[in-house]
Amino acid sequence: MTSGAPAVSILRQGSYLVASIHNALDDAQMISFADDLISQIGDYRARGVIIDVAALDVIDSFGANTLSRIAEMARLRGAATVIVGIQPAIALAMVTLGMQLESLTCALDLEEGVEHLNRLTSTR
Amino acid sequence: MTSGAPAVSILRQGSYLVASIHNALDDAQMISFADDLISQIGDYRARGVIIDVAALDVIDSFGANTLSRIAEMARLRGAATVIVGIQPAIALAMVTLGMQLESLTCALDLEEGVEHLNRLTSTR
Numbered sequence: 265m266t267s268g269a270p271a272v273s274i275l276r277q278g279s280y281l282v283a284s285i286h287n288a289l290d291d292a293q294m295i296s297f298a299d300d301l302i303s304q305i306g307d308y309r310a311r312g313v314i315i316d317v318a319a320l321d322v323i324d325s326f327g328a329n330t331l332s333r334i335a336e337m338a339r340l341r342g343a344a345t346v347i348v349g350i351q352p353a354i355a356l357a358m359v360t361l362g363m364q365l366e367s368l369t370c371a372l373d374l375e376e377g378v379e380h381l382n383r384l385t386s387t388r
Numbered sequence: 389m390t391s392g393a394p395a396v397s398i399l400r401q402g403s404y405l406v407a408s409i410h411n412a413l414d415d416a417q418m419i420s421f422a423d424d425l426i427s428q429i430g431d432y433r434a435r436g437v438i439i440d441v442a443a444l445d446v447i448d449s450f451g452a453n454t455l456s457r458i459a460e461m462a463r464l465r466g467a468a469t470v471i472v473g474i475q476p477a478i479a480l481a482m483v484t485l486g487m488q489l490e491s492l493t494c495a496l497d498l499e500e501g502v503e504h505l506n507r508l509t510s511t512r
Binding site for chain 2: 348350352354355356358359360365368370371372373376380383
């Protein structure tokens, strides 16, 4: 079912975790990604999580919903979450389809995401 | 269909984009304005967007809805949006007609809008 390259990589950068989604995840992969990420927050005592979706050219409602749930779970584990790299076409689709995304904090790219987390967690 | 002067100008001011709507836009113009603005947020790495509607003497429900959607798309791309220059008569009409505008952040004029964005993005 899975191709050679992993669909998601989770890297540690200082007190943050950077999760990059490389290609579209099916629902089961999305759930196992969420589990991995939440357990790694504990392992690495992460203060913040950046989820990079720049490689995705579609985010369906399940995906968007899972991102919201990950952000909420991370918050309950003490980490702030920032989603980065939402493409213009995806932003348009999400808003047009009326997805509920108020709870997601977003930034343009990885650099802005780190800066945003620095502000949120006040670690400079 | 279009007159000589462009109906909208989008100018860059520091890390903000200032979009001024000079005269009433039809629905197609409104959509192409939204597309332009969202793509320029990426091009210029804008942290904030100010939409100046002071020149408008009417905002219909489609226009108001598009402003809300632009603000939400901008947020997904990492930029905060402030609407400035809503005239008293328009404010009255919007409230009387019961338009859903809770998601819009507003300020009196351009100067107040910039100040508001400074506070929102905490870059001084």
